[in-house]
Amino acid sequence: MKKLWGGRFTKETNKLVDEFTSSIHFDQRLALEDIEGSLAHVQMLGECGIIPAEDADAIIIGLEKIEKKIIEGKVEFAVEHEDIHMNIEKMLHDEIGPVAGKLHTGRSRNDQVATDMHLYLRRKTTEIIKLVEEVQKAIVRQAEENVDTLMPGYTHLQRAQPILFAHHLLAYFWMLERDKERLEDSLKRINWLPLGAGALAGTTFPINRERTAELLHFDKMYPNSLDAVSDRDFILEFISIGSILMTHISRLSEEIILWSSQEFQFIELDDSFCTGSSIMPQKKNPDVPELLRGKTGRVYGNLIGLLTVLKGLPLAYNKDMQEDKEGMFDTVETLEGSLSLLAPMIDSMTVNQDKMYAAVSQDFSNATDIADYLVTKGLPFRQAHELIGKIVLFAIEHQKFLLDVTLEEYKSFSPLFGDDIYAVLQPKHVVDARNSYGGTGKQQVLIQLQLAYDNLNHK
Numbered sequence: 046m047k048k049l050w051g052g053r054f055t056k057e058t059n060k061l062v063d064e065f066t067s068s069i070h071f072d073q074r075l076a077l078e079d080i081e082g083s084l085a086h087v088q089m090l091g092e093c094g095i096i097p098a099e100d101a102d103a104i105i106i107g108l109e110k111i112e113k114k115i116i117e118g119k120v121e122f123a124v125e126h127e128d129i130h131m132n133i134e135k136m137l138h139d140e141i142g143p144v145a146g147k148l149h150t151g152r153s154r155n156d157q158v159a160t161d162m163h164l165y166l167r168r169k170t171t172e173i174i175k176l177v178e179e180v181q182k183a184i185v186r187q188a189e190e191n192v193d194t195l196m197p198g199y200t201h202l203q204r205a206q207p208i209l210f211a212h213h214l215l216a217y218f219w220m221l222e223r224d225k226e227r228l229e230d231s232l233k234r235i236n237w238l239p240l241g242a243g244a245l246a247g248t249t250f251p252i253n254r255e256r257t258a259e260l261l262h263f264d265k266m267y268p269n270s271l272d273a274v275s276d277r278d279f280i281l282e283f284i285s286i287g288s289i290l291m292t293h294i295s296r297l298s299e300e301i302i303l304w305s306s307q308e309f310q311f312i313e314l315d316d317s318f319c320t321g322s323s324i325m326p327q328k329k330n331p332d333v334p335e336l337l338r339g340k341t342g343r344v345y346g347n348l349i350g351l352l353t354v355l356k357g358l359p360l361a362y363n364k365d366m367q368e369d370k371e372g373m374f375d376t377v378e379t380l381e382g383s384l385s386l387l388a389p390m391i392d393s394m395t396v397n398q399d400k401m402y403a404a405v406s407q408d409f410s411n412a413t414d415i416a417d418y419l420v421t422k423g424l425p426f427r428q429a430h431e432l433i434g435k436i437v438l439f440a441i442e443h444q445k446f447l448l449d450v451t452l453e454e455y456k457s458f459s460p461l462f463g464d465d466i467y468a469v470l471q472p473k474h475v476v477d478a479r480n481s482y483g484g485t486g487k488q489q490v491l492i493q494l495q496l497a498y499d500n501l502n503h504k
């Protein structure tokens with residue numbers, strides 16, 4: 046088959062080369078962006094008198110027809126035409142004849158493909174921000190219902206201090222808030238237009254890049270044509286942010302898996318988000334959070350993949366750069382899939398408040414509070430810490446928790462103890478006493494919830 050660039054060739058391309066170099070099986074995802082970019086480019090060419098207005102109009106009509114066919118799924122892409130850009134140009138030839146050849150005036154596939162990817166990532170980044178918000182809403186909803194639910198807070202996965210379940214959930218709200226901010230911030234850089242850079246050095250035609258930027262709603266143009274066609278840092282940035290976001294999703298998933306185990310039983314996932322075992326009839330497996338955790342690996346892989354592709358490339362375009370796409374698409378699709386599942390999964394899970402409370406009341410996570418109690422009675426903290434360590438040891442030896450130790454026993458350790466110690470040791474008291482800004486005390490958690498609503502409502 047004759048290639049659009051076939052002029053200087055005397056032989057047909059080897060079939061294996063066609064297959065090896067072709068990107069159409071993945072870059073067809075850029076079809077609509079490619080047409081959007083071409084529409085703006087050709088309109089600008091017409092307005093600047095670089096091609097006759099009637100030719101520009103014919104090309105626009107042709108492109109719009111192709112766009113409609115693509116949306117209706119009525120086109121077939123061919124490996125022989127290598128990539129989405131050549132496929133669409135070939136369709137345009139078939140649609141309107143030789144005038145189609147004027148579309149590529151003053152443009153190269155190098156600035157074209159970079160533009161397509163900027164358009165694509167701008168759209169996807171905006172959509173992903175919305176999906177992150179849906180997860181945040183689900184977290185807030187569960188948090189609202191659990192402002193009185195006590196649970197053990199952990200360090201080293203050992204019970205440390207009791208906290209509110211709402212507080213634990215909201216920790217993820219803020220991680221996602223920063224992910225969202227990072228995504229929003231990246232839009233500033235995605236909004237640079239590469240089109241007009243030509244193959245690498247600009248073009249001899251009197252193009253108007255400002256106009257193309259305006260038509261495509263870009264805030265800026267790359268000021269350097271080499272940079273415009275060579276860098277993919279906007280994709281690296283997207284996958285980096287995606288990697289951090291997946292880290293957060295993965296940690297939350299890990300906790301959900303732990304909490305839903307028989308050992309914890311803190312939450313139960315809705316049946317519709319679990320799967321069974323082909324051999325063990327009793328099993329209800331948390332496959333969804335496990336896969337969310339697992340899929341984090343591929344996003345990290347995509348990041349390292351693209352960093353490696355780019356690290357040794359001389360300016361300007363090199364075919365290596367075609368390898369920028371699959372990792373980008375995969376990251377977009379992984380994030381979309383993960384976030385879409387996470388929101389309803391959190392929303393529909395059941396919280397076993399009693400199990401959580403039982404865990405809190407049968408442990409030593411109120412030990413810090415006895416130390417603080419003695420400090421308020423005048424004992425230096427280090428001394429109090431040492432003393433309480435001994436009391437904990439005593440309690441363990443006598444198979445008691447701190448609320449079961451008698452006043453006499455307490456007094457035998459220090460005369461500073463009075464019977465007000467028992468109120469201090471109640472888990473609810475322990476939690477609410479942490480009333481410093483950002484702490485787990487209910488009053489602070491309510492303030493935090495209000496802040497979360499305000500963020501969601503963009504106040």
Ligand code: ARG
Pocket residue numbers: 068072128129154155158362364366367368
């Ligand atoms: N399919 C190519 C890519 O994705 C488009 C750019 C081709 N440019 C070139 N000079 N061969 O990178």
